Amino acid sequence: MSGLRQRERLAQEAVHLAPGASEESALGRRVFVEGRGAVLTDLDGNQYIDLAAGTLTQSLGHCHPEVVAALTAQAERLWNVHDFSTADRAALCDLLADLLPEQLDTYAFFSTGAEVVEAALRAVQAVAEPGRNRIGALRYGFHGKTQGARMLVHWDIGNQAFAGNSVLGYSPYCYRCPLDLEYPSCGVRCATLVRRHIAEKSNVSALVFEPVLGAAGVIVPPPGYWEQIAESCREHGVLLVADEVLTGGGRTGTFLAGEQFGIEPDLVTLSKGMASGFPFAALAGRAEVLRHPRAAQAGSTASTYANNPLGIAAARATLEVVRRDALIGQVAGLGALMDERLAQLRTEYQVLGDVRGIGLLHGLEFVRDRATRQPAPEIARAVYRHALDLGLRTAIGGHIIRLAPPFTIDRPLLEEGLGLLAQALERATGGQQ
Numbered sequence: 001m002s003g004l005r006q007r008e009r010l011a012q013e014a015v016h017l018a019p020g021a022s023e024e025s026a027l028g029r030r031v032f033v034e035g036r037g038a039v040l041t042d043l044d045g046n047q048y049i050d051l052a053a054g055t056l057t058q059s060l061g062h063c064h065p066e067v068v069a070a071l072t073a074q075a076e077r078l079w080n081v082h083d084f085s086t087a088d089r090a091a092l093c094d095l096l097a098d099l100l101p102e103q104l105d106t107y108a109f110f111s112t113g114a115e116v117v118e119a120a121l122r123a124v125q126a127v128a129e130p131g132r133n134r135i136g137a138l139r140y141g142f143h144g145k146t147q148g149a150r151m152l153v154h155w156d157i158g159n160q161a162f163a164g165n166s167v168l169g170y171s172p173y174c175y176r177c178p179l180d181l182e183y184p185s186c187g188v189r190c191a192t193l194v195r196r197h198i199a200e201k202s203n204v205s206a207l208v209f210e211p212v213l214g215a216a217g218v219i220v221p222p223p224g225y226w227e228q229i230a231e232s233c234r235e236h237g238v239l240l241v242a243d244e245v246l247t248g249g250g251r252t253g254t255f256l257a258g259e260q261f262g263i264e265p266d267l268v269t270l271s272k273g274m275a276s277g278f279p280f281a282a283l284a285g286r287a288e289v290l291r292h293p294r295a296a297q298a299g300s301t302a303s304t305y306a307n308n309p310l311g312i313a314a315a316r317a318t319l320e321v322v323r324r325d326a327l328i329g330q331v332a333g334l335g336a337l338m339d340e341r342l343a344q345l346r347t348e349y350q351v352l353g354d355v356r357g358i359g360l361l362h363g364l365e366f367v368r369d370r371a372t373r374q375p376a377p378e379i380a381r382a383v384y385r386h387a388l389d390l391g392l393r394t395a396i397g398g399h400i401i402r403l404a405p406p407f408t409i410d411r412p413l414l415e416e417g418l419g420l421l422a423q424a425l426e427r428a429t430g431g432q433q
């Protein structure tokens with residue numbers, strides 16, 4: 001439970017603040033005042049190990065000194081001149097060219113995940129052949145809440161908007177296989193069906209997908225899934241648009257998650273891992289797409305905060321530290337520690353139906369009963385609340401808790417955080433394993 005000063009502050013703001021906050025903050029009821037590295041402090045002085053890394057944004061932890069210095073210096077010089085070039089933009093382009101696969105050599109800069117997904121959709125629509133007026137998406141994909149992005153989202157994300165003109169394919173959700181099959185005897189049938197769909201439809205211009213589905217609970221595809229689908233898209237002239245807003249920047253152990261699945265996308269959207277929590281997003285693409293005369297019309301990459309000098313300074317500083325300190329190399333080692341501890345917890349607690357992850361991105365799926373796999377959001381909520389009370393921040397959504405620590409967290413602190421999670425599980429289940 002939050003302390004008195006926080007409760008008073010929350011009551012004060014509730015007088016005017018519109019409801020509709022995330023489940024995480026509505027349940028958590030905390031007022032955070034400071035973040036340093038992987039540790040947050042609330043208004044009553046309590047500390048928390050942040051295994052949600054902001055909103056999966058703080059790859060370098062909170063307030064990394066070099067990012068703070070870059071932002072402070074930029075804040076003293078210049079805040080907004082529309083999309084004119086400013087001091088850091090060329091260097092940021094060079095950095096991205098170094099970090100991204102070679103074919104992704106052209107960039108545009110925005111401020112949020114949904115904004116960059118919209119920009120990708122505009123580029124696809126601009127270059128699409130006549131008649132290719134549909135966009136492919138995956139069930140359980142999440143791409144943002146603006147109308148274009150929302151059109152690609154076909155599950156309940158708390159606001160039931162019009163789910164328009166997109167064509168849906170099976171996602172590789174092995175734990176809840178839509179075809180009631182099991183890997184590997186399934187032969188990755190979900191991918192075969194998506195592949196067939198792509199081959200049969202001649203009106204699809206692009207497939208927009210998360211290589212690992214993040215918001216839906218870290219759904220990691222089995223070998224063979226992306227290979228089949230990517231090949232089919234290539235064969236039928238369907239552009240591959242990888243939405244790496246959540247996974248991009250090293251979180252899965254490679255700069256792009258898609259690199260681990262052999263995906264060579266035409267466009268990639270990036271945001272959370274780019275600028276240490278400052279609003280910033282980047283669209284990276286093949287020159288054939290982003291320099292195509294129809295995609296490159298005047299104004300197509302401009303908006304009020306696109307190319308904002310503060311965002312660019314924060315992104316440049318963040319990515320320089322990621323590269324210089326070889327932080328992506330650390331992700332696999334820390335991720336292996338998480339795999340091991342979480343697998344152990346799964347053997348101890350029946351309510352942990354599935355535990356899965358890649359790099360420093362893990363999902364814990366809570367169930368009432370392992371046989372029926374019936375989702376147990378009430379147990380996830382109890383674990384989430386107990387964890388906060390014990391000094392651990394995680395990310396909850398429905399019956400799933402996600403863990404995504406900063407890349408800079410040291411092993412003892414990560415172990416301490418996972419120990420607190422074990423205690424939270426113990427409390428939430430009353431010790432019933």
Ligand SMILES: Cc1ncc(COP(=O)(O)O)c(C=O)c1O
Binds near residue numbers: 114115143246247
């Ligand atoms: C894969 C993906 N795409 C797009 C978005 C939307 O980003 P934003 O919330 O910045 O609009 C998110 C947000 O979580 C995301 O995970």
